[in-house]
Amino acid sequence: xxxxxxxxxxxxxxxxxxxxxxxxxxxxxxxxxxxxxxxxxxxxxxxxxxxxxxxxxxxxxxxxxxxxxxxxxxxxxxxxxxxxxxxxxxxxxxxxxxxxxxxxxxxxxxxxxxxxxxxxxxxxxxxxxxxxxxxxxxxxxxxxxxxxxxx
Numbered sequence: 695x696x697x698x699x700x701x702x703x704x705x706x707x708x709x710x711x712x713x714x715x716x717x718x719x720x721x722x723x724x725x726x727x728x729x730x731x732x733x734x735x736x737x738x739x740x741x742x743x744x745x746x747x748x749x750x751x752x753x754x755x756x757x758x759x760x761x762x763x764x765x766x767x768x769x770x771x772x773x774x775x776x777x778x779x780x781x782x783x784x785x786x787x788x789x790x791x792x793x794x795x796x797x798x799x800x801x802x803x804x805x806x807x808x809x810x811x812x813x814x815x816x817x818x819x820x821x822x823x824x825x826x827x828x829x830x831x832x833x834x835x836x837x838x839x840x841x842x843x844x845x
Contacts, residue, residue, distance in 0.1 A: 708783035715776050716805065722772075723809050727818025737764050769825055770832035776802045777836025785844065795837055802833035 725733070738761040745760070746752045781798035789797070806829035810821035 702786060705783065705786045708779060708786065712776070712779050712783060715772075715779055719772060719776070719805070719809055720812070723813050723819070724816055726816060730819070731761075734761055734765050734768065766825075766828055769828045770835075773802060773806060773829040773832030774836035774839070776805065777833030778840045779836075780833070781837040781840035785840070791841060794841070798837040798840070799830065799833050802836070803830040806830060806833070 722730070722733075738757065741760050741764060742752050742757060746756060777798055780802045781794055784794045784797045784801075803826065806826045809829070810823075810826055812821075813819040814821045
């Protein structure tokens with residue numbers, strides 16, 4: 695794999711940021727289903743007021759669709775941040791861009807897998823392979839954004 699001869703301040707900062715990110719993901723995943731729905735429900739309500747200004751147009755079907763989009767966008771965005779941070783940490787080891795991409799996406803997506811397993815043990819929650827795919831796609835975007843900012 696890769697060797698770290700001397701731990702740098704940059705590595706420590708990235709490691710701390712990744713641990714904070716992991717704690718945030720864990721905290722969101724540890725919310726029972728009702729609490730999680732309330733959180734995303736607030737954002738869904740704001741979006742609904744924007745796209746369906748007249749209350750008569752706010753059907754349950756539209757609300758459910760918007761809530762799904764809000765929840766999946768949150769997954770994607772949160773893991774994009776994780777991919778960015780992980781790419782930053784991996785980059786401190788001076789590996790090639792190809793290995794950086796592989797390691798950053800792999801480790802971030804691996805955390806997504808453990809996150810979904812964790813949700814199996816939370817009241818009313820479930821682990822979804824679809825969410826791991828969304829998370830992995832977000833991690834990929836975050837990794838690519840890191841590479842774009844690296845230059």
